[in-house]
Amino acid sequence: MKHADVIQWRFGDENTVIAEINIWSDRITVYDDVLDGRFRDRLKLDNQTGSLIITNTRAEHTGDYILQIKRESEIFRLFVFDVLKSVSVMEGDSVSLNSDTEMKDDDVIQWRFGDENTLIAEINVTADRITVYDDVLDGRFRDRLKLDNQTGSLTITNTTTEHTGDYKLLMISGRFSSKSFRVSVYDSVHCCGPTEAVIRLVLSALVGVATVIIVVYEIRSRRAE
Known part of the structure; x- marks a missing residue:
């Protein structure tokens, strides 16, 4: 940061400026009202590193x-999952x-599993390729x-x-979309009856609604021309 005059964070296809640090004037600015206020009271900037923190994330922050920084740019692709x-x-x-x-011509669909977000299946529409990682x-x-x-x-x-x-x-192509499912597989020996099954399903649903998962899918760098 010490060699930069201005550091900007931009979001989405329109490259909307959402936060900025001006080193010379020692000023930090967050633009709460852009994009229908989806970032209002959610952005924090580290004035030493220029890092951006998004609090209380929602699915609409995916992108x-x-x-x-000067002529250098780095892109972070963020997916926010609400179960x-x-x-x-x-x-x-x-x-x-x-x-x-319904899938579009430029879509890439990925299914990931578990805390490690392990890739288990993928469709590349452009290449007309379906891959499962057995x-x-x-x-x-x-x-x-x-x-x-x-x-x-x-399935x-x-x-x-x-x-x-x-x-x-x-x-992850053309447009951004994310969705998450919490699957519970019950052993028939331990699932004794319909009442217990219903109770377990309700509890699972309550836990699912309260859980938010954030995944940084892709990080890459490029030099702006």
Whole structure:
């Protein structure tokens, strides 16, 4: 930062300025009212490093953040996931996670699993390619994943309890979209009756609604011409 006059953070396809540091005047400015106020009272800038902190994130903060320092720029692609849906399934059954969308010609769809956000399945529409990663996570998904090439929805067949966890859907080309599911797979031995199943499902849903996951998907650098 010591060689820069002005540091700017910009957001989205329109490169809207959302925050700025002017080194010479020792002034930090955040633009709360841009983009319908979605960043109001949520932005903090570190005046030593120029780092940007976004607090109380929501799905509408998903997108590209551009750090501009002189002629250098760095892009951070941020996905914010709110667990919207909890799904309960009995061990051995299949479960479908629906994207509720139709894919576009330039879409890349990714499904990721767990705290490590491990890539388990992907569709590249432009290349007309569907890939499932059978060997990740000790092969727990081997021969169990199916992708719908029209919608990007994911089906997990012959489920086991080790498939319990969070599944994240990313649309990372053309437009940004993200969605998350919390899947609970119950062992038939321990799921004794319909009443218990309903109670567990409700509790799972309550936990799901309260959980927010943030993933920085891609970081890359480029020199502005």
